[in-house]
Amino acid sequence: MNKYMNNNTGEMAKYEAVIGLETHVELSTNTKMFCGCALSFGAEPNTRTCPVCLGLPGTLPVINSKAVQFAIKTALALNCSINKSSIFHRKNYFYADMPKNYQISQYNRPLASNGFLDVDMGSYVRRVGITRVHMEEDTGKLIHTGSSGRISESDASIVDYNRAGTPLIEIVTEPDIRTPAEAKEYLIALRNIILYLDVSDCSMEQGSLRCDANISLKPAGAKSMGTKTEIKNLNSFRFIQRGLEYEYKRQAGLLEEGKKVLQQTRHYDHLTDTTSALRLKEEAHDYRYFPDPDLVPLIMDKDAVQDIKREIPELPGEKIKRYLEVFGLPDETARLIASDKDTAQYFDRCANILGPGKLKAAANWITGDFAAYLNKESLKIKQSGISAESLCSLIEMIEGGRISSKIAKSVFEEMAQSKKEPQDIIMEHNLEQVSDEGELSKIIDEVIAANDEVVQQVKDGKDKAIGFLIGQVMAKTKGKANPALVNGIMSKKLKK
Amino acid sequence: MKIISLEQASHVAKLAELELSSDELDKITSQLDDILGHVAKINEADTEGVRPTSHTLDTNNVLREDTVKDSLSQEDALKNAPQQSGGGFLVPKID
Amino acid sequence: MQLNFLTAHKLKKMLEKREVCASDIAASIQESCEKLQPKINAYINFDKSILQKQAEEIECYIAAGGKLHDFTAIPVAVKDNICTHGIKTTCASKILADYVPVYDATVIKKLQEHKYVLAGKANMDEFAMGSSNENSAFGPVKNPLDLQMVPGGSSGGPAAAVCAGMAICALGSDTGGSIRQPASLCGIVGLKPTYGLVSRYGLISFASSLDQVGPITRDVTDSANLLSAISGWDQCDSTSINTGKVSYKDFLVDDIKGLNIGVPKQLMAEGVDSQVADSVNNALEMAQHLGANIEQISLPSLEYALSVFYVIAPSEASSNLSKFDGVRYGYRNMQASTLHQMYRQTRAQGFGPEVKRRIMIGTYCLSSGYYDAYYEKAQRVRTLIINDFKKAFEKYDVLISPTSPTTAFKIGEKTGDPLSMYLSDICTIPVNLAGLPAISIPCGLSSENLPIGLQIIAGTLREDLIFKTAYSLEKAIGFNKFPLHLYE
Numbered sequence A: 001m002n003k004y005m006n007n008n009t010g011e012m013a014k015y016e017a018v019i020g021l022e023t024h025v026e027l028s029t030n031t032k033m034f035c036g037c038a039l040s041f042g043a044e045p046n047t048r049t050c051p052v053c054l055g056l057p058g059t060l061p062v063i064n065s066k067a068v069q070f071a072i073k074t075a076l077a078l079n080c081s082i083n084k085s086s087i088f089h090r091k092n093y094f095y096a097d098m099p100k101n102y103q104i105s106q107y108n109r110p111l112a113s114n115g116f117l118d119v120d121m122g123s124y125v126r127r128v129g130i131t132r133v134h135m136e137e138d139t140g141k142l143i144h145t146g147s148s149g150r151i152s153e154s155d156a157s158i159v160d161y162n163r164a165g166t167p168l169i170e171i172v173t174e175p176d177i178r179t180p181a182e183a184k185e186y187l188i189a190l191r192n193i194i195l196y197l198d199v200s201d202c203s204m205e206q207g208s209l210r211c212d213a214n215i216s217l218k219p220a221g222a223k224s225m226g227t228k229t230e231i232k233n234l235n236s237f238r239f240i241q242r243g244l245e246y247e248y249k250r251q252a253g254l255l256e257e258g259k260k261v262l263q264q265t266r267h268y269d270h271l272t273d274t275t276s277a278l279r280l281k282e283e284a285h286d287y288r289y290f291p292d293p294d295l296v297p298l299i300m301d302k303d304a305v306q307d308i309k310r311e312i313p314e315l316p317g318e319k320i321k322r323y324l325e326v327f328g329l330p331d332e333t334a335r336l337i338a339s340d341k342d343t344a345q346y347f348d349r350c351a352n353i354l355g356p357g358k359l360k361a362a363a364n365w366i367t368g369d370f371a372a373y374l375n376k377e378s379l380k381i382k383q384s385g386i387s388a389e390s391l392c393s394l395i396e397m398i399e400g401g402r403i404s405s406k407i408a409k410s411v412f413e414e415m416a417q418s419k420k421e422p423q424d425i426i427m428e429h430n431l432e433q434v435s436d437e438g439e440l441s442k443i444i445d446e447v448i449a450a451n452d453e454v455v456q457q458v459k460d461g462k463d464k465a466i467g468f469l470i471g472q473v474m475a476k477t478k479g480k481a482n483p484a485l486v487n488g489i490m491s492k493k494l495k496k
Numbered sequence B: 001m002k003i004i005s006l007e008q009a010s011h012v013a014k015l016a017e018l019e020l021s022s023d024e025l026d027k028i029t030s031q032l033d034d035i036l037g038h039v040a041k042i043n044e045a046d047t048e049g050v051r052p053t054s055h056t057l058d059t060n061n062v063l064r065e066d067t068v069k070d071s072l073s074q075e076d077a078l079k080n081a082p083q084q085s086g087g088g089f090l091v092p093k094i095d
Numbered sequence C: 001m002q003l004n005f006l007t008a009h010k011l012k013k014m015l016e017k018r019e020v021c022a023s024d025i026a027a028s029i030q031e032s033c034e035k036l037q038p039k040i041n042a043y044i045n046f047d048k049s050i051l052q053k054q055a056e057e058i059e060c061y062i063a064a065g066g067k068l069h070d071f072t073a074i075p076v077a078v079k080d081n082i083c084t085h086g087i088k089t090t091c092a093s094k095i096l097a098d099y100v101p102v103y104d105a106t107v108i109k110k111l112q113e114h115k116y117v118l119a120g121k122a123n124m125d126e127f128a129m130g131s132s133n134e135n136s137a138f139g140p141v142k143n144p145l146d147l148q149m150v151p152g153g154s155s156g157g158p159a160a161a162v163c164a165g166m167a168i169c170a171l172g173s174d175t176g177g178s179i180r181q182p183a184s185l186c187g188i189v190g191l192k193p194t195y196g197l198v199s200r201y202g203l204i205s206f207a208s209s210l211d212q213v214g215p216i217t218r219d220v221t222d223s224a225n226l227l228s229a230i231s232g233w234d235q236c237d238s239t240s241i242n243t244g245k246v247s248y249k250d251f252l253v254d255d256i257k258g259l260n261i262g263v264p265k266q267l268m269a270e271g272v273d274s275q276v277a278d279s280v281n282n283a284l285e286m287a288q289h290l291g292a293n294i295e296q297i298s299l300p301s302l303e304y305a306l307s308v309f310y311v312i313a314p315s316e317a318s319s320n321l322s323k324f325d326g327v328r329y330g331y332r333n334m335q336a337s338t339l340h341q342m343y344r345q346t347r348a349q350g351f352g353p354e355v356k357r358r359i360m361i362g363t364y365c366l367s368s369g370y371y372d373a374y375y376e377k378a379q380r381v382r383t384l385i386i387n388d389f390k391k392a393f394e395k396y397d398v399l400i401s402p403t404s405p406t407t408a409f410k411i412g413e414k415t416g417d418p419l420s421m422y423l424s425d426i427c428t429i430p431v432n433l434a435g436l437p438a439i440s441i442p443c444g445l446s447s448e449n450l451p452i453g454l455q456i457i458a459g460t461l462r463e464d465l466i467f468k469t470a471y472s473l474e475k476a477i478g479f480n481k482f483p484l485h486l487y488e
């Protein structure tokens, strides 16, 4: 971290960063925004196109109702107000990945505006204002010929329009973000919410979640805004933080030298971990936005919005709150579970089966041995093959004293391997804990009889020696004896 | 008074991706000037408090179900392509 | 009378009685096309083998007991901006000279359900921009009634084809008068339906908020029947209206007693040729005799209509025509070494002068700093025009005006002066801006024997009043003019 960085650890920062993010999310509808083509990833080029999304002459767009629902759902989850009337505009510019040389997007009458997202930074919460959430269509993809695959070095490119027309939502924040770390946490929180809503797979590698940032610096405490730069290609959580850190450093360096920051669009290169200015186009952008005359307005009445609101599941923030306040889970455990939708759903199912007395055991399993196993095998909880019901019966057996926690670990391992029910595993290997006092008493008597010396030590007051005797009982029962019970009976017998 | 200058017309031609020779540009600029001069008549209309009309329909919320329809074959998609390569539309060096 | 000069409804009766067969009709059209195409140039793409093949298929269909629809076996000329699957659709532009659509326009699908015959793809002004059909990359169309004269535009080809007996009827498109004005100049019937009544899917857009497909026919009855055939809600067009199935021929009633007719003085103003005004006034007198009430009215905002149109239409067009860039289809300049150079050269060479002019106007009107003063201002004035019409239709059933201020003018007469050409559409443009239905029917001949057209305008979706009025006046006027001299 360089000397200018405001890292919120008490170090005096000379410059304060003002950061805003624009995030594009590809919605996981069945079909594209304005036509019936299936969405595709990895399909053969130009096999998911039709006259509409190829922009063939004479074709017209028709809005996908599911895309609108998904967009509204997202906007509501980000605390936005849904605008009663919104319209689509055309954004006009020529580029080869644009089938019509205009993009259907929303402009001055977007679907939703004025929301916020609270970003938990551990020691403080940053409330990031959401300026707007709007819908638009994605572009096609360019494949640059030549060995490097770089645009600047190829003589020609090939266009694949499979992605063209994929429904996108764009989420624009206010310039409320103050550090690169906050930007990263904002994006993590945003992604998590969208995953909870199940409206996008949010894969940054596959480009279904893409982020651009703008950043300017101002002297700490100053009111006036500095000149901002826009940074493109921040397509991982790491890159967004690294890119903004680099840009902070660069701008601060310029200001220190008394130079001006130029208003630019810059590209982040993760290989060199630097940003560089994109070549300025001869013509400044003039998108000539105007209402798309091929489409009619969207009018959202309160009832329709309410219906969609009802479909919104409990979101991560609310979940954490419930885990802390109602379930009494430790803070870290609560956050860990809520940070993954499937894990949280799994846990909620366990909590439901087990009830308040035992749900903490489930939380411990899920964040402990279970998580370690998934991590080792690189699996998602859904892929584990262990149902919440199975895990719960395992927990019930431990809590009910039927098996020891030590045996439980090996039972769990076998569950993971064989996908068998814990009940069956225990039966098969005869692992049930021996809690029969008569049976245990008999074994204890045998151990006492066979260890005169140790027994004498215990009777002489060497309390520790009792551990050896209990160990002998456990060995004889192959670990199945209920240790607490053995301890009790043993003590009683030796005190006689 | 001229409404549109040669420089403006040249800028507009660039936005519209039209290559015009200087003769063409001269001619089209003066024609544009005539037409825009005529069109300026709309400024005489009092539109205080009048909403703009994008189209004459009073319909809204025209939506379709999210149901997959057949796409074109790659062959049909590329049928009219001036140049193609590897299943894609071939374009010259991107500038 | 030759078969090719009959109406579709007359031919249907003959088909029913087995007095003719599909091949007879096709042969008659083919013969006239072979004879007249070199003189008139009504078609861009006319293929006699396809005509015969279609006719044979329909004979089989009829022989197998297939139902005779209104347009079964009827050769229809289709304006070349309406997409036909597997058949070249050029928009009369070099940029689409070899373009073969991979889908059919909705109106074509509807006519296919009728087992119609595609007579050919008709000539037009490039991208429907023009009023004389001189802006075609495939040469101008001549007016069949006087080969020195223009047929009007932009649907000059469809109108000339119907007029000359090279098709029984035709589909045109109308953005500012492109169906009605050529119908008027060729002495036939042209209808622009209410915006949204006919699907635009497959019509290559000029100005999306103004474009409508409509019938060009020999009489009002065919117009009503053809509208019934092509209208209706289309899920592929978000701007299409769902009216349910309407049979427009039910409105063909010869009775206009008590009908209130308004005559907007702005559409009878200076610039309207006196012969045209006289002829329209004659027809109005006839209407009065038939019991209609005629009153002159004023729609003050109509004086802005032409200006509003020449902002809105080019603005929408500049965006609609962006897709013609040489990447996915159409002409491409192969010499260009970079993408943007290719765009600029392709479009410079692919588009004709009028199209470029309108792209330039539209791009300017939408560009940063001018949008509010031009595009948005025009949209506000458009609201005033709509309101004026609404007010008029509170009192009047229909409005009547000339269709075109003049009869057909000489080829080349207005090509040097775009503004004077734009004035040809002064009476028709307000109707598109308000999305209303209007028809042009012939109402007389000038001293030069050129036809004069009369326009009947009604309120939104009041095609019933249009057909009732047009049908009654058609009977009263008894216009009857065929270019039979061409066959001598």
Ligand SMILES: [Zn+2]
Binding pocket: A032, A035, A036, A037, A048, A049, A050, A051, A052, A053, A054, A165
């Ligand atoms: Zn598609």
